[in-house]
Amino acid sequence: MDEDERPEPPLDGDEAATLLGFLEFQRATLAWKCAGLDAGGLNATVGASAMTLGGLLKHLAYVEDDWFVHCLLGEDRPAPWAGVDWAADRDWEWHSAAADDPSELRRLWQSSVDRARRITADVLHERGLGAAAARPLADGRRPALRWILCHMIEEYARHNGHADLLRESVDGATGE
Template sequence: MTSPPRLDPPQHGPEAEILLGFLDFHRRTLQLKTDGLDAEQLNRTLAPSSMTLGGLLKHLAYVEDNWFSVVLLGNDDAEPWRDVDWGADRDWEWHSAALDDPEELRALHAAAVEASERIVAGVLADDGLDRLSVRRSRSTDEPFSLRWILVHMIEEYCRHNGHADLIRESIDGAVGE
């Protein structure tokens, strides 16, 4: 699977387009950081962390599904998340990625991104960035706006893309965007 091209976010325009442009840019950055790697490379760690690029792909697939489908729309968990015993392993997606084929990991992430993009397009068309989530924050019992979720997702990808930079460089020396 080859990653779609990565485009720079727009420098001006409507708020939603700028937010989605940055989120897409960082989604594609993660995909670029994992392109061309085999299972052994996707499962390599950089001491002292146990984080892997395969784990990042699976974790961010889960995060996509959770924030847009579960939190925003109120849906139940989809597969493969539905039957996970999260009480037994809070980091299941990170740990189980080592058992997955690289193309399955890439496809899982790509499918999660596509589903999120459809959800966001529908919500923007109906309610815009101010749409509130069905599910509420565990700490404040307040709903999240779509705007907040998009900013959070940008933050999530940015943070993990920093991890991906270091891990990828340790694998084959690839650096940069």
């Protein structure tokens, strides 16, 4: 663990341990950036952007479920995603987060992360990093678990940069 209680990725791990180590570090960074904030803090914006930390939590909860449950396993998206009219609002998770209780946003994100961890462990054990997703992408290709993990690291790293700016605007907290 580093000084902010985030798990350090292994320096000499195998491929799976390294990928999972970096994903867990990025997940812990988002949790750290959102920790201790009330609804006002989670709904703060920076500049012209409408992005909020609460929106990030809900978006990343959706992304976890979309890639691991929907794509990798091929199952229907769990609640609350299953009941959303995505045609009416493609960015529903971002827009609806402002009305959600902060503890509910954190719970939703943590539940999605926990579910993704269980799925990843099971698929790794049964089929390895090369396991193809059950549900193909729009172009017919099926990403491997390895690709999904790399994509999730990228997704968190990009949004954690946003989280840095948003958190600093709320209370001045800075850090990696």
